[in-house]
Amino acid sequence: MQNTLLVGLSRQVVLERQMDVVANNIANINTTGYKADRSLFEEYLASGAHEDNFANSDRRVSFVQDRATFHDFAPGPTQETKNPLDVAIDGNAFLVVQTPAGERYTRDGGLQINNLGQLVTVSGYQVLGNSGPIVFQPTDHDISIAADGNVTVLEGTGRIDSVRGKLRMVSFAQAQQLLKEGSNLYSAGEGSAAQPTTTSQLRQGFVEKSNVNSVTEMSRMIEITRTYTQISTLLQSQSDLHKSAIEKLADVPT
Amino acid sequence: MRALYTAATGMAAQELNVQVISNNIANLRTTGYKKQRAAFQDLIYDHVRRVGAQASDQGTIVPVGIDIGGGVKTVGTPRLMSQGTLAATGNDLDIAIRGEGFFKILMPDGTFTYTRDGSFQMDATGRVVNAQGNPVQPTITIPQNASGITINAQGQLTVTLPGSTTPTLVGQIGLTRFINKAGLQPIGDNLFTETPASGVPQDGIANTDGYGDMQQSNLEQANVEVVSEISDLIAAQRAYEMNAKVISAVDQMLQSTSNMFR
Numbered sequence: 001m002q003n004t005l006l007v008g009l010s011r012q013v014v015l016e017r018q019m020d021v022v023a024n025n026i027a028n029i030n031t032t033g034y035k036a037d038r039s040l041f042e043e044y045l046a047s048g049a050h051e052d053n054f055a056n057s058d059r060r061v062s063f064v065q066d067r068a069t070f071h072d073f074a075p076g077p078t079q080e081t082k083n084p085l086d087v088a089i090d091g092n093a094f095l096v097v098q099t100p101a102g103e104r105y106t107r108d109g110g111l112q113i114n115n116l117g118q119l120v121t122v123s124g125y126q127v128l129g130n131s132g133p134i135v136f137q138p139t140d141h142d143i144s145i146a147a148d149g150n151v152t153v154l155e156g157t158g159r160i161d162s163v164r165g166k167l168r169m170v171s172f173a174q175a176q177q178l179l180k181e182g183s184n185l186y187s188a189g190e191g192s193a194a195q196p197t198t199t200s201q202l203r204q205g206f207v208e209k210s211n212v213n214s215v216t217e218m219s220r221m222i223e224i225t226r227t228y229t230q231i232s233t234l235l236q237s238q239s240d241l242h243k244s245a246i247e248k249l250a251d252v253p254t
Numbered sequence: 255m256r257a258l259y260t261a262a263t264g265m266a267a268q269e270l271n272v273q274v275i276s277n278n279i280a281n282l283r284t285t286g287y288k289k290q291r292a293a294f295q296d297l298i299y300d301h302v303r304r305v306g307a308q309a310s311d312q313g314t315i316v317p318v319g320i321d322i323g324g325g326v327k328t329v330g331t332p333r334l335m336s337q338g339t340l341a342a343t344g345n346d347l348d349i350a351i352r353g354e355g356f357f358k359i360l361m362p363d364g365t366f367t368y369t370r371d372g373s374f375q376m377d378a379t380g381r382v383v384n385a386q387g388n389p390v391q392p393t394i395t396i397p398q399n400a401s402g403i404t405i406n407a408q409g410q411l412t413v414t415l416p417g418s419t420t421p422t423l424v425g426q427i428g429l430t431r432f433i434n435k436a437g438l439q440p441i442g443d444n445l446f447t448e449t450p451a452s453g454v455p456q457d458g459i460a461n462t463d464g465y466g467d468m469q470q471s472n473l474e475q476a477n478v479e480v481v482s483e484i485s486d487l488i489a490a491q492r493a494y495e496m497n498a499k500v501i502s503a504v505d506q507m508l509q510s511t512s513n514m515f516r
Contacts, residue, residue, distance in 0.1 A: 023257035024323035027264030189306035
């Protein structure tokens, strides 16, 4: 009899967590290079009663539990910014970022230059090229980033391109193993190593917007709210049932 | 529920986004204005079930974990330092920089500020000053009886003096570059100051060594594009509304919980 409550509760706990995921997606609807998360559920079968001398055999009860959130790595829409330091990645590659905790990976191509002339992310971490950080000289101008990641500039009054490095692009055989670290960074999970890739291309002057689809998230949110309310109603009628059972069965005559 | 606070961070971020966009639109006609953009990042994640963790003693690993994010944060409002379009004004002391560099202005307190706004004037003593009356560096004094002010691409200011047929050079307006011009700090009045992020100022001469050239009788317009600002504004407004919807959805869920038992 208590199972209804517990099954309902297991669903509500999962729905709350799913709501957290949807809320995080919607909060990041304008975050450059953000990839949406989705929830996965699985059935958890509780074992039946040990005694099997009932008239009908005891049925097993299934609960819900959330198994995983997975990243939706679909490409986000690209927006033209005309900023020479903005790059959008066309393909499944990531840029490599040097953080104090080690190498991290990002899809956020809104880059900046720091006081040392190094190419950095908005958070100030160095973006790595094939041979270390990419450093610009004080007289460099007209920065150009080619599709393959080659960074060239015009130096001083020169009319010939000088190469400043080549942005490192990596991909992962199992991108789902990547761990979101916040600050638009991913860390490689255990057992997944970054592989250099040449199939992806960079688009200078564009940024990749968040791939959160507002219509999908809104309808998912409505679905969550409605399901949650339904289960609440279900639990409520179950409680009413209990109440009347107690009232009727335990009607002690006075 | 966490979703309530996640949505609140989303609303706060979009509010700031609208602020940045409205400042861009307000400065649509400000000479030498450089547009800003709000940069967002996702907040830290709660790794409820860690991806790659051992799932059994047979060496199988969790293929996808449970990561619950905490919302969004604003990480900066970087400035887009691209070239604005030049507009001819016909005024002798209006100068636009085409390319890299800033004009250097001497403030009354002795410090230097930097600007892309080249709408200069002459003060009572003949000095070339900006709209606030602070002299452009190096200070140039135009003689009282001079006429025919000409500024060439290198910033050399020449005048014609009475009784002379050849122009006289009275000074040269300099330019200053920064390795990270987006790291300059705006202080209003179209002026910027040096910061630890911008790097040290490098003074130089226009049209040489990577510095831009000067265009007399022109002004640099703001680099704000109305169409992209308006579409950004619409996107920001809708994102704000959606976050507000999340809050009301969570509210509804909590309400149904509290109504569960009578």
